[in-house]
Amino acid sequence: MTPQTATGQLQDLAYINSEKAATHETATILDFVTRWLERHDYHHAVSSLQLLRDLKGQQKRDDGITPAILHELSQACYTIALSDSGYALPDTEALLCLNFTHDLGEEYNLGREDMLAHWRKDPALAGLATHPGWQENLSTQFSRMAKKMNNVSLFPLAGNPAKTDHEQYFQAMLADPVTAMAKFLDRIHNMATMIGVKSIDKQREYLLETVTLRDILFQAAQIWPAYQPTLLTMNKIVTAQILFTNRYLDIVDPANKRPLPFQALPRLRRMNPLPAGLDPLQITQARALNKIAWAEAYRKPTALAP
DSSP, rough: OOOSSSSOOOGGGGGGGGGHHHHHHHHEEEHHOOOOHHTOOHHHHHHOOOOOOOOTTTTBOOTTSSSSTHHHHHHHHHHHHHHHHHHHSSSHHHHHHHHHHHHHHHHHHHOHHHHHHHHHHHHGGGGGOTTTTTTHHHHHHHHHHEETTTTTTTTTTTTEEEEOOOOOOOHHHGOHHHHHHHHHHHHHHHHHOOOOOEEEHHHHHHHHHHHHHHHHHHHHHHHHHHHHHHHHHHHHHHHHHHHHHHHHHHHHHHOSSSSOGGGGGGOOOOOOTGGGGGGGHHHHHHHHHHHHHHHHHHSSOOOOOO
16 A cells, blocks of 8 residues: 555545646545445445446546546545544445446446346355345435436426426435435535536536525435534535536626626635545636636737827
């Protein structure tokens, strides 16, 4: 094990201080997460991570640079940060399994039975003692993460079945605290990484959708008071991302007639104990400031006074 990962704590990755560094160190992050799972005897999570690796391989994200698997690894690090910080989680291993597999239904048309078959065929899980029905429940939680299968919406919008009714989909997350948390961690990372990838219109559309999703957080906190501190922490992160991104779009959107001044961007604080390069708030802010800097660099110079 390298010196940076000697203690097995997230602080070992503190040298990853930017999103670019995280992209470069994805293999190290993968190794850290794998060893963390092994130390906690999270065998199903290890198996789920291996399936993810087998399917995604060397794929890249939309920017063509970032390893696709960093999306899931980042969410796993969020879960590890919450766990190591003492936040109450309903089932840490199940949550990690969903961190790794939440997109496999939509991207690879894997259903509940497919996941059950994968776990049952994994020799590392043979004879493993688990609570009765735990594996079946986990496969059901996995199946709730998909909003469409074979490009067909599982939650069709009334009057337009080709589109998804996102409110209905988000409400389905409330069936279980694990699926609710997994969905929010996924949204946090997607919000952090959409600047510079999605168009302004798509970002505004995603923001409105996220406001709807955030409302589900308040419902979840009422339904499961034992996990209220965890859910409200997620709410603070999502709310900061919504406010910050909205102000960023007001600045860079050419259709906006009265953009906010640069100084109006809110100050965001790191979420400990995540390394800065994986902190969703830092990533959101850094991407926005970089885009604004480039916009300023290309701005036409003010005409000189005679």
